Structure formats: structure tokens, C-alpha cells
Amino acid sequence: MHWNIVRFDTLDSTNLEARRMIQNQSTGQSLHGTVVTAGQQTGGKGRLGRVWESPSGTGLWFTAIIQPQVPMEQASLYSFAAAVSVAEAIRQAADLEVTLKWPNDVLLNGKKLCGILLELIPYSKTEYYIAIGIGINVRQEKEDFPPELQEKAASLAMFSEKAIDQPALLDTILQQLKRTCTQLEAQGFAPLRDQWKAWSAIIGQEVSVQQYGNVLYTGIAEDIAMDGSLLVRTADGLQRVTAADVSLRSKDGTYGF
Numbered sequence: 715m716h717w718n719i720v721r722f723d724t725l726d727s728t729n730l731e732a733r734r735m736i737q738n739q740s741t742g743q744s745l746h747g748t749v750v751t752a753g754q755q756t757g758g759k760g761r762l763g764r765v766w767e768s769p770s771g772t773g774l775w776f777t778a779i780i781q782p783q784v785p786m787e788q789a790s791l792y793s794f795a796a797a798v799s800v801a802e803a804i805r806q807a808a809d810l811e812v813t814l815k816w817p818n819d820v821l822l823n824g825k826k827l828c829g830i831l832l833e834l835i836p837y838s839k840t841e842y843y844i845a846i847g848i849g850i851n852v853r854q855e856k857e858d859f860p861p862e863l864q865e866k867a868a869s870l871a872m873f874s875e876k877a878i879d880q881p882a883l884l885d886t887i888l889q890q891l892k893r894t895c896t897q898l899e900a901q902g903f904a905p906l907r908d909q910w911k912a913w914s915a916i917i918g919q920e921v922s923v924q925q926y927g928n929v930l931y932t933g934i935a936e937d938i939a940m941d942g943s944l945l946v947r948t949a950d951g952l953q954r955v956t957a958a959d960v961s962l963r964s965k966d967g968t969y970g971f
């Protein structure tokens with residue numbers, strides 16, 4: 715696969731632009747490998763309908779369009795490929811130890827550095843693309859984040875000694891993404907899952923599982939199933955988590971974000 719980067723100064727959302735490109739594509743044209751980036755997003759989208767703050771020049775906001783080589787039910791596994799790729803690239807570019815939180819957050823010092831929003835976009839009865847939206851906070855200082863995010867969000871600048879070259883970081887992430895997607899397609903989920911688990915902040919830890927702000931249950935995050943769901947051991951048995959938020963229990967007994 716060859717990446718083709720399309721740059722914009724301002725967009726509502728790189729995921730929305732990717733969707734528009736797919737909907738307007740002409741017959742015979744393939745968007746596989748297209749990467750949409752924006753200097754700023756005015757309507758950045760997060761998971762579960764949330765807003766993703768994406769001010770001008772402070773981070774990498776981009777969406778990679780891929781034509782998956784796996785059945786549609788397995789498409790969400792590409793978000794693990796994306797999380798592992800971002801983690802690997804940041805380890806290389808900034809020499810920082812990042813960790814992963816299910817389903818696909820990348821954490822730095824326990825705070826959220828990067829979020830991933832994967833969307834399935836069908837374009838015929840049988841064919842579909844996935845848009846992998848990735849947002850990485852690069853240059854913000856703590857006070858640049860909205861007050862409600864200041865204890866939860868991190869940027870590379872807050873913890874890195876090195877100045878970060880954003881175009882070079884994007885290139886490294888895309889190289890890794892090519893590698894992890896090829897690995898997923900050729901070898902299945904198992905090797906990627908092992909890598910994800912090795913960097914996980916949550917496996918073996920006590921977590922609280924929440925949906926729309928309500929705690930569903932608490933337990934020990936035990937494993938990632940082969941369909942990408944999280945398995946949590948609770949007093950009532952093993953629960954399979956598919957769409958929810960997971961928070962880690964802190965030493966003082968409270969749950970973080």
C-alpha cells in the first residue's frame with residue numbers, strides 16, 4: 715500500500731472529509747491509502763458522540779482510509795492496529811513509554827495523549843472502507859486544555875525532552891500502520907493482540923465499566939477476546955465489553971477517566 719496524504723488547513727473533521735470523499739468518488743477510483751490531515755478541526759469528533767478538541771497547529775489530526783481485507787464483523791480490529799502503530803511511533807520519535815487503554819486510547823503518564831475513532835463506510839452492497847481517525851496532542855500545555863480535561867489529557871510537549879517534528883511523526887505512524895494492517899491481514903489478530911496486551915495499562919487491573927456515565931460493573935480486566943472485546947472478571951462471572959468506557963482504579967480507590 716502507498717499512502718497519499720491530502721492536507722487541509724481547516725476542516726470540520728478529517729473523518730467527515732474522508733466520508734465525503736468516499737461518497738463522491740468516481741467509479742474505478744480507489745481511495746485505499748488516502749490520508750486526510752488538517753491543521754485544525756472545527757468539529758472534531760470523538761467516540762460515543764463526544765467532541766475532540768483540535769486547535770490549530772497543536773496536534774496531529776488525521777484520518778487514514780483503508781479498504782479492509784477482512785470480513786466486516788472484524789473491521790474494528792484495525793483500531794488495535796492503529797493504537798499499536800501510534801504507540802510504536804511515539805516510542806521511536808519521542809522516546810516515551812506510552813501505554814494503551816481499551817478500546818484504543820494511547821496514554822502518557824496515565825493521561826490521554828491520543829484518541830482513535832474508527833468508522834465503517836460502505837460504498838456498495840458488498841464493499842466498504844474504514845476511516846481510521848487519529849488525534850494526537852503534540853504541543854499543548856496543561857492550561858491549553860479545557861478545565862474539565864486538564865487532569866485527564868496529555869500532550870507530547872508536556873512530557874518530552876525532544877522537540878517533536880509533526881510531519882516526521884505522521885510518516886512514522888503511517889509506516890507502522892502499514893506494517894500492522896499487513897500483519898493483521900496476513901497473520902490474523904493474535905500477534906497484534908499480544909503486542910497490544912504487552913503495552914496495555916489495564917490488563918490485570920481493577921476497572922470500572924461505564925456506559926453514558928453510568929457504572930455498569932467493576933472487575934478485573936482479564937483479556938482481549940479474538941473479536942476485540944474486553945473480558946472483565948466480575949463477582950457475577952466473566953463479562954464481555956463491546957461498547958463502553960473503561961476507567962482504571964487508582965490507589966485511593968477512586969476510578970480515573
Ligand code: BTN
Pocket residue numbers: 726727728729730755757758759760761762764766768774775776777819828829830831847848849850
Ligand atoms: C476518542 O478518543 O474519542 C477518539 C478521538 C478521535 C479524534 C480524531 S482527530 C482526527 C479524526 N477526525 C475526527 O473528527 N476525529 C478523529
